[in-house]
Amino acid sequence: MAPVTFFHCIPRDTLLHRMDARLKLLCLVLLSVAVSFAVAPAHYLAALCAVMAALFTAELPLPALLKDMKIFGVIIAIVLVVDAFSIPGPPIPNFPVPGVSLPGVVTGLRFAGRLTIIIMACAVMTGTTSLLTFKNVVEWYLRPVPFIPEARVAMMINLTFVFIPLIFDQYVEMMSAQKARCADLRKNPIRRISFIVLPLLSRTLRRTDEIVYAMEARCYSETRTRPRFKTHPADWLILAAAAAALVFILYYPCA
Amino acid sequence: MSKNPPEAFNLRMTVYCALFTALIIIGSYISIPVPIGPVPIVLADFFIMTAGLFLGCKYGLVSVALYLGLGIIGLPVFAGGKAGLAAFFGPTGGFLAGYLLLVALVGWIAGKTRPAVLTHALALMAGTLLLYAAGIPWLKLVTGMAWGAALTAGLVPFIPGTIIKIIAVLAVARVLLPQFRQRSGFQQYPRESVSLSHRAPAADAAPQINKGD
Numbered sequence: 001m002a003p004v005t006f007f008h009c010i011p012r013d014t015l016l017h018r019m020d021a022r023l024k025l026l027c028l029v030l031l032s033v034a035v036s037f038a039v040a041p042a043h044y045l046a047a048l049c050a051v052m053a054a055l056f057t058a059e060l061p062l063p064a065l066l067k068d069m070k071i072f073g074v075i076i077a078i079v080l081v082v083d084a085f086s087i088p089g090p091p092i093p094n095f096p097v098p099g100v101s102l103p104g105v106v107t108g109l110r111f112a113g114r115l116t117i118i119i120m121a122c123a124v125m126t127g128t129t130s131l132l133t134f135k136n137v138v139e140w141y142l143r144p145v146p147f148i149p150e151a152r153v154a155m156m157i158n159l160t161f162v163f164i165p166l167i168f169d170q171y172v173e174m175m176s177a178q179k180a181r182c183a184d185l186r187k188n189p190i191r192r193i194s195f196i197v198l199p200l201l202s203r204t205l206r207r208t209d210e211i212v213y214a215m216e217a218r219c220y221s222e223t224r225t226r227p228r229f230k231t232h233p234a235d236w237l238i239l240a241a242a243a244a245a246l247v248f249i250l251y252y253p254c255a
Numbered sequence: 256m257s258k259n260p261p262e263a264f265n266l267r268m269t270v271y272c273a274l275f276t277a278l279i280i281i282g283s284y285i286s287i288p289v290p291i292g293p294v295p296i297v298l299a300d301f302f303i304m305t306a307g308l309f310l311g312c313k314y315g316l317v318s319v320a321l322y323l324g325l326g327i328i329g330l331p332v333f334a335g336g337k338a339g340l341a342a343f344f345g346p347t348g349g350f351l352a353g354y355l356l357l358v359a360l361v362g363w364i365a366g367k368t369r370p371a372v373l374t375h376a377l378a379l380m381a382g383t384l385l386l387y388a389a390g391i392p393w394l395k396l397v398t399g400m401a402w403g404a405a406l407t408a409g410l411v412p413f414i415p416g417t418i419i420k421i422i423a424v425l426a427v428a429r430v431l432l433p434q435f436r437q438r439s440g441f442q443q444y445p446r447e448s449v450s451l452s453h454r455a456p457a458a459d460a461a462p463q464i465n466k467g468d
Contacts, residue, residue: 032329077415118331156273163277193423208274212267
């Protein structure tokens with residue numbers, strides 16, 4: 001099994017674990033909006049500081065998280081290289097590799113910073129909130145929205161978060177098994193897609209059936225007692241900090 | 256799907272929707288290099304096409320809408336880790352909206368016709384055309400490119416990948432779709448508890464298809 005700590009809740013007793021999950025989700029949304037507007041290095045530094053502070057407050061296992069971020073590291077590296085070569089612009093003076101453009105590198109670095117910060121923020125969110133709480137929060141936020149069956153949508157979002165690590169685990173396992181049999185030496189892309197997707201789909205469909213049976217066996221229904229949320233003064237302070245980060249990024253002059 | 260009344264809450268299909276949303280999200284992180292082009296294949300739209308064929312129009316739409324919704328609230332689920340409403344109003348926003356059209360058309364055609372490779376291929380091709388019909392004008396509008404440049408940026412690099420993906424979707428649907436239909440949708444409960452048995456599904460599904468076609 002691929003041991004993934006990412007997107008799993010790690011129970012602790014910290015400020016962030018005790019925080020009202022409604023405000024926690026709001027903080028996450030604020031932060032991701034803020035990061036999508038970030039341009040200058042100072043913006044990224046501010047957002048990174050906020051996320052690092054959250055990471056340390058939540059006492060999440062940092063080395064394990066960084067190890068799991070390797071897969072995102074690969075994506076970031078690919079995008080960096082593609083951007084550096086494909087976006088036209090003046091080349092960097094005295095840079096040994098020809099064809100690398102300055103705007104390309106800047107765009108790539110911005111993307112890398114954005115993705116890293118959002119992923120770390122998501123890791124803090126999922127690491128400090130149990131899936132049930134998360135589902136209840138989503139349900140709470142969807143309740144005033146008309147035409148949306150909030151319990152069903154919340155359940156589906158929740159299940160999606162259950163499935164993602166499950167599929168990732170199976171993907172990693174399957175790829176190792178195929179590598180051991182030299183399947184990755186095949187060059188035909190149709191065969192490669194089929195070799196990845198067929199076992200992945202048939203395995204996950206089987207797992208899904210098991211989940212459906214488990215839910216039916218436990219009499220899953222959408223009418224349940226509504227959960228209660230409790231907000232502490234400290235939670236509002238954290239929300240204020242996240243809002244401050246957003247305001248800073250929106251109004252600090254872009255260098 | 257035809258045997259269930261549409262208003263009934265179908266737990267199985269709802270869970271499958273969530274599964275396909277998760278697959279689409281994972282698919283935007285799995286990339287396979289293509290030897291003939293510079294753009295790698297991202298499996299997100301592959302899984303969207305699969306969702307159309309497997310789930311049908313209604314549940315396919317739900318699944319893709321959930322994916323887009325998760326992106327809108329700020330999770331990095333779009334291709335390359337993009338997120339938020341900014342992605343919708345960016346150059347690729349038309350393709351994101353086009354995903355809805357793609358899954359709806361594929362699901363609709365596949366639901367109307369008998370399951371066969373030819374109709375599936377037609378459905379997928381029509382859906383893909385609709386996807387690009389939504390994506391490229393938007394790309395042109397946002398970036399202010401000329402038509403030629405928009406086509407070069409938004410269509411030409413993706414042609415080999417899209418053809419490969421359609422063929423792969425057809426191959427996957429041939430093997431897995433009969434079994435999937437048998438388990439869900441057309442019948443409330445499976446005749447045998449397929450899910451708990453540990454037989455290889457590909458192996459026992461294959462002979463059925465050869466007979467059917």
